[in-house]
Amino acid sequence: MITVTDLHKEYIDGESHVRALRGITMQIDKGEFLSIAGPSGSGKTTLLNLIGCIDTADSGEIILDGDTVTRKHARELVEIRRGKIGFVFQDFNLIPVLTAYENVSLTLSLMGLKETEIKARTMAILREVGLEGMEHRRPAKLSGGQQQRVAVARALVKQPLIVLADEPTANLDSATGESILQMMRGMNERWGTTFIFSTHDTMVMDYARRLCRLHDGLIESDEKRSA
Amino acid sequence: MKTRRRAGRTPLKVFLILAVKNMARYRRRTLITASAIACGVAVFAAVASVMDGFSSESDRNFIDYETGSARIVAPGYWEEREQFPLDMVVEDSSEVIAQLEQEGWRAAGRTEFRGELVIYYDPFPEDGNIPMAFAGVDPDRDPEVFRLKESIEEGRFPAAGEDELIIGRWLADRIGAEIGYGVTIMTRTKDGYYQIMDLEIVGIFNTPNPHVNRNVGYLPLDTADYYLEMEDAVTGVIIRGDERVPGSLDPAPIASLMEDRPVRVMSFSDMNKEFAEIMEMSEQITSLILMLLAVIAIVGISNTMLMAVLEREREIGMLRAMGVRNREIQWMFFFEASGIGFIGAGIGVMLGSLLMWLLVTYGIDYGEMLGDIDLGYRFGEVLYGIWSFSALIQAAITAVIVSGVVSLIPVRRMLKKQVTDCLRHS
Numbered sequence: 133m134i135t136v137t138d139l140h141k142e143y144i145d146g147e148s149h150v151r152a153l154r155g156i157t158m159q160i161d162k163g164e165f166l167s168i169a170g171p172s173g174s175g176k177t178t179l180l181n182l183i184g185c186i187d188t189a190d191s192g193e194i195i196l197d198g199d200t201v202t203r204k205h206a207r208e209l210v211e212i213r214r215g216k217i218g219f220v221f222q223d224f225n226l227i228p229v230l231t232a233y234e235n236v237s238l239t240l241s242l243m244g245l246k247e248t249e250i251k252a253r254t255m256a257i258l259r260e261v262g263l264e265g266m267e268h269r270r271p272a273k274l275s276g277g278q279q280q281r282v283a284v285a286r287a288l289v290k291q292p293l294i295v296l297a298d299e300p301t302a303n304l305d306s307a308t309g310e311s312i313l314q315m316m317r318g319m320n321e322r323w324g325t326t327f328i329f330s331t332h333d334t335m336v337m338d339y340a341r342r343l344c345r346l347h348d349g350l351i352e353s354d355e356k357r358s359a
Numbered sequence: 360m361k362t363r364r365r366a367g368r369t370p371l372k373v374f375l376i377l378a379v380k381n382m383a384r385y386r387r388r389t390l391i392t393a394s395a396i397a398c399g400v401a402v403f404a405a406v407a408s409v410m411d412g413f414s415s416e417s418d419r420n421f422i423d424y425e426t427g428s429a430r431i432v433a434p435g436y437w438e439e440r441e442q443f444p445l446d447m448v449v450e451d452s453s454e455v456i457a458q459l460e461q462e463g464w465r466a467a468g469r470t471e472f473r474g475e476l477v478i479y480y481d482p483f484p485e486d487g488n489i490p491m492a493f494a495g496v497d498p499d500r501d502p503e504v505f506r507l508k509e510s511i512e513e514g515r516f517p518a519a520g521e522d523e524l525i526i527g528r529w530l531a532d533r534i535g536a537e538i539g540y541g542v543t544i545m546t547r548t549k550d551g552y553y554q555i556m557d558l559e560i561v562g563i564f565n566t567p568n569p570h571v572n573r574n575v576g577y578l579p580l581d582t583a584d585y586y587l588e589m590e591d592a593v594t595g596v597i598i599r600g601d602e603r604v605p606g607s608l609d610p611a612p613i614a615s616l617m618e619d620r621p622v623r624v625m626s627f628s629d630m631n632k633e634f635a636e637i638m639e640m641s642e643q644i645t646s647l648i649l650m651l652l653a654v655i656a657i658v659g660i661s662n663t664m665l666m667a668v669l670e671r672e673r674e675i676g677m678l679r680a681m682g683v684r685n686r687e688i689q690w691m692f693f694f695e696a697s698g699i700g701f702i703g704a705g706i707g708v709m710l711g712s713l714l715m716w717l718l719v720t721y722g723i724d725y726g727e728m729l730g731d732i733d734l735g736y737r738f739g740e741v742l743y744g745i746w747s748f749s750a751l752i753q754a755a756i757t758a759v760i761v762s763g764v765v766s767l768i769p770v771r772r773m774l775k776k777q778v779t780d781c782l783r784h785s
C-alpha cells in the first residue's frame with residue numbers, strides 16, 4: 133500500500149548540510165502497526181513527514197495507495213492529507229478554543245459531511261477513546277493523556293488510510309503512554325487501520341508488530357514481531 | 360440551514376465559527392483593536408458631519424444673504440464686483456423684475472456700492488471713518504429673496520424713500536452704534552461725482568453670515584437710486600427659486616427670458632466658484648486627516664493580526680497537516696479580522712451617532728477661537744453638523760473590509776513557510 137524507494141532528504145542550513153535520509157526503501161502493507169525507531173537525529177520525523185505528505189523529498193519515490201506523491205504538487209498533497217492521512221503529534225496540538233468534541237468533529241466538517249453523520253461519528257470515536265462525558269471540555273481542562281486521546285480520535289474519525297504518530301507518548305508518563313499505545317493497537321486490530329509511529333523508547337517498541345530501526349538516515353534493521 | 364455535500368468543498372461556516380471562537384478567546388485584544396477602529400469610524404463620521412454641515416450651511420448663508428439662487432448682472436460685472444463698479448448695471452430694473460414676476464419668479468433688485476461710513480463723536484464714542492460696502496435693498500421685494508429682514512435684532516428694516524440705514528450687530532458693537540444715531544456715507548455716484556448721504560440707523564441685524572454682519576450696510580433701494588443717480592438701474596437683480604438642494608436652481612429658463620437684454624444670468628455655482636475652490640482645498644485637508652485615521656486603524660488591526668498569526672503558527676501547521684487548504688486558512692483569519700472590524704464598526708457607528716447628535720444639537724462654538732479672522736467662509740460662529748448616515752455606513756463597511764484584507768498580509772507570509780517549519784515552531 134505504501135512503497136518507499138531510495139528516499140533521500142538533505143537539510144541545508146547555511147553552511148551545514150545534514151543528510152537526514154540517505155536512501156530509504158521499504159514496503160508497508162495495509163493494517164500494519166509499525167514502529168520507526170532510532171536514536172535522536174536518525175531521521176524518524178523526516179521519514180514520517182515525507183510519508184505524511186507535509187514535506188518533499190530530494191530524490192526517491194513514495195507511492196501511497198497508488199499515487200506517486202513524490203511527484204505531486206503542494207495543492208494535490210493537501211487533498212491527499214485531507215482524505216487519507218491522520219496525524220498524531222508528540223505535543224497533541226489540539227486547537228485550544230475548541231472543545232474535545234469540536235476538535236474531533238472539525239476533521240469531518242472539513243470533509244463536508246452532514247451534521248447528523250458528523251455527530252454520530254464524533255460521539256462514537258470519543259466513546260471509543262474513553263472520553264465520554266468530557267466532550268465539552270477544552271484542551272486546557274484535560275490531562276495530557278486525555279488530550280492525546282482526543283488527538284487520536286481526531287486522526288481516526290475520518291477513517292484514514294494511515295495514521296502517522298511522531299513520538300506520540302514522549303510527552304506522557306509511561307503508564308499513560310502505554311494506555312495510549314494499547315488503545316491504538318486495539319483500533320489497529322479491530323479496524324485494520326495502518327499505524328506508523330516513531331519512538332526511541334524500548335517500551336513503546338514492544339507494542340509494535342513490525343520494528344524498523346533507523347540510524348543516520350539509513351534502515352539498520354526491519355523485523356516483524358509477534359505480539 | 361442544511362449544508363449539502365459538495366465534493367472538495369468545505370463549508371466556510373467551519374472557519375467562521377473558528378474565527379469567532381478565537382475572537383472570544385483573545386477578548387482583550389479584540390476589544391482594544393475594535394476600539395481603535397471604532398474611534399476611526401466615529402471620528403470619520405463626525406468630520407464628515409461637520410464638513411457637510413459646513414458646506415451646506417455656507418451655501419445657505421451665501422444664498423440667503425448674498426447671492427440668491429440666481430442673479431442677473433451686466434456682462435463683466437461679476438469679475439469686477441470687488442471694485443463695485445456702478446457703470447456695469449442692469450438697466451430698467453423695474454421692467455426686468457416685472458417680467459420675472461410675471462413668470463412666477465421671486466426677484467429683487469439690489470445696488471451694491473462702496474463708500475465710507477463716517478461717524479462723529481457724540482453720539483458715537485469717537486470719530487471714525489470705516490470703508491465698507493453698502494447695498495440698496497427694496498423693502499418690499501428684498502424679504503422675498505433674502506432673509507435679511509428676518510435677522511433684524513433691534514429696530515426695523517429701512518422704509519422706502521427714507522434716509523435710513525441698517526448695519527450688522529458685529530459692526531454696531533465695534534463702533535458703539537445705537538438705533539437712532541445719525542451717520543454719513545461718503546461715496547461716488549454712477550457718473551463718478553462725490554456724494555454724501557446723511558442717514559439714520561434704524562435697525563441692527565444679526566445674520567449667520569459673518570461677512571454681511573461685518574462689512575455691509577443696507578439702505579432703501581430708492582434712496583440709493585436717488586443719491587447715486589442710478590435712474591432705475593441696479594447692479595444686480597437677484598432671483599430666489601424653490602430648489603430643494605441649495606444652489607441647484609437651473610438658470611436656463613431665466614436666461615431665455617432675458618435673451619433680448621444685454622445681461623448675464625448667473626447660477627449659484629457660477630457665483631460660488633471661488634468658494635468652491637476653497638471648499639475643495641479644505642476637503643483635501645480633511646481627507647488627509649481621514650487617511651491618517653485609516654492608517655492608525657490599519658496599523659492597529661495589522662499588528663493584532665500579525666500577533667495572532669505568529670502565535671498560532673503551530674496551530675496553522677497542524678491545520679495544514681490535517682488537510683486544511685491555504686485558502687481556507689486565509690478565510691479563517693479574514694473572518695477573524697473583519698469580525699474585529701465589525702465590532703469596531705458597530706461601536707464606531709454608535710459613538711459616531713452620538714458625536715453627530717452633539718454636533719447637530721450643540722455644534723462647535725469656534726467664534727472665540729477665530730476672533731476677528733475672516734476666512735472667507737460664510738458660516739456663523741457656531742458650526743453645526745448635519746446627520747450623515749451615508750458617512751457612518753461608508754466608514755463601517757470600509758472598516759470591516761479593510762480589516763479583513765489587512766489580515767491577509769501576515770497570513771500569506773506564514774503560508775509560504777513549509778508545513779513542517781510551522782509545526783516545529785515552539
Ligand SMILES: Nc1ncnc2c1ncn2[C@@H]1O[C@H](COP(=O)(O)OP(=O)(O)OP(=O)(O)O)[C@@H](O)[C@H]1O
Pocket residue numbers: 143144145150151152170171172173174175176177178179332
Ligand atoms: N528543518 C531542518 N533543518 C536542518 N536540519 C534538520 C531539519 N530537520 C531535521 N534536521 C536534521 O536532520 C536530521 C534528522 O532529523 P529528524 O528530526 O528526522 O530526526 P529524529 O530521528 O526525528 O530525531 P528526534 O528523535 O530527535 O526527534 C537531524 O540531524 C536534524 O538535526
Ligand SMILES: [Mg+2]
Pocket residue numbers: 176177178298
Ligand atoms: Mg523526531
